Amino acid sequence: xxxxxxxxxxxxxxxxxxxxxxxxxxxxxxxxxxxxxxxxxxxxxxxxxxxxxxxxxxxxxxxxxxxxxxxxxxxxxxxxxxxxxxxxxxxxxxxxxxxxxxxxxxxxxxxxxxxxxxxxxxxxxxxxxxxxxxxxxxxxxx
Amino acid sequence: xxxxxxxxxxxxxxxxxxxxxxxxxxxxxxxxxxxxxxxxxxxxxxxxxxxxxxxxxxxxxxxxxxxxxxxxxxxxxxxxxxxxxxxxxxxxxxxxxxxxxxxxxxxxxxxxxxxxxxxxxxxxxx
Numbered sequence: 140x141x142x143x144x145x146x147x148x149x150x151x152x153x154x155x156x157x158x159x160x161x162x163x164x165x166x167x168x169x170x171x172x173x174x175x176x177x178x179x180x181x182x183x184x185x186x187x188x189x190x191x192x193x194x195x196x197x198x199x200x201x202x203x204x205x206x207x208x209x210x211x212x213x214x215x216x217x218x219x220x221x222x223x224x225x226x227x228x229x230x231x232x233x234x235x236x237x238x239x240x241x242x243x244x245x246x247x248x249x250x251x252x253x254x255x256x257x258x259x260x261x262x263x264x265x266x267x268x269x270x271x272x273x274x275x276x277x278x279x280x281x
Numbered sequence: 282x283x284x285x286x287x288x289x290x291x292x293x294x295x296x297x298x299x300x301x302x303x304x305x306x307x308x309x310x311x312x313x314x315x316x317x318x319x320x321x322x323x324x325x326x327x328x329x330x331x332x333x334x335x336x337x338x339x340x341x342x343x344x345x346x347x348x349x350x351x352x353x354x355x356x357x358x359x360x361x362x363x364x365x366x367x368x369x370x371x372x373x374x375x376x377x378x379x380x381x382x383x384x385x386x387x388x389x390x391x392x393x394x395x396x397x398x399x400x401x402x403x404x405x406x407x
Contacts, residue, residue, distance in 0.1 A: 154311060154319075158310075160284055182283050182285050184283055185287075192366055193322065193366070207286070208288065215378050
């Protein structure tokens with residue numbers, strides 16, 4: 140079920156390539172190798188290297204990751220709302236390790252399997268506890 | 282630490298002057314032997330010196346054509362500066378969600394490279 144244009148040959152991550160974080164990574168769709176949409180890149184996790192530089196260790200996903208990128212009251216409102224609705228630890232962000240990102244192009248291609256319980260816990264909880272009990276929900280398309 | 286702590290952060294030069302905000306962060310792919318950790322390293326920051334400027338993604342590489350976009354890109358980046366990560370002496374997280382963090386440099390704004398001077402170099406490499 141490919142739902143995204145196929146990657147181009149030059150999208151593979153190779154040493155020496157450079158990226159604009161805002162232009163090439165943030166808000167990009169993350170897809171699996173077969174093109175199935177997985178998530179959207181809401182933020183990046185950075186860890187220090189021994190030489191003082193910072194390395195991208197993971198792509199962060201979800202409203203708690205997105206909130207700090209907004210400014211002012213909307214950021215605090217989204218953050219509070221996301222924390223209120225979260226089903227796991229409030230300081231936990233859904234993440235895809237950068238090692239799983241194999242291509243950076245129009246979309247980020249990840250090797251993560253599409254059914255990953257840690258990526259969309261709130262969606263999973265709503266599907267199982269709110270949508271599924273509704274009469275007829277088993278016949279819904281998609 | 283998160284990228285959101287850097288994006289939009291106020292940039293303070295060595296004299297303590299607020300010279301703008303972080304408009305973008307440039308990342309480079311490093312090979313395993315050259316660094317302890319392979320992967321995407323923060324190469325530096327693009328500083329927008331205008332309060333409302335976001336540079337419209339022209340901070341990544343120069344726009345060569347068509348000419349109206351070239352003119353717009355040059356105009357958008359004429360005040361922008363480039364600071365390599367080695368020039369960053371400290372970075373503080375935002376005090377609360379929704380507020381900007383702070384990045385401190387070891388140079389003055391006058392000694393930083395204008396972004397337009399970096400474009401040719403970047404374009405040849407990426």
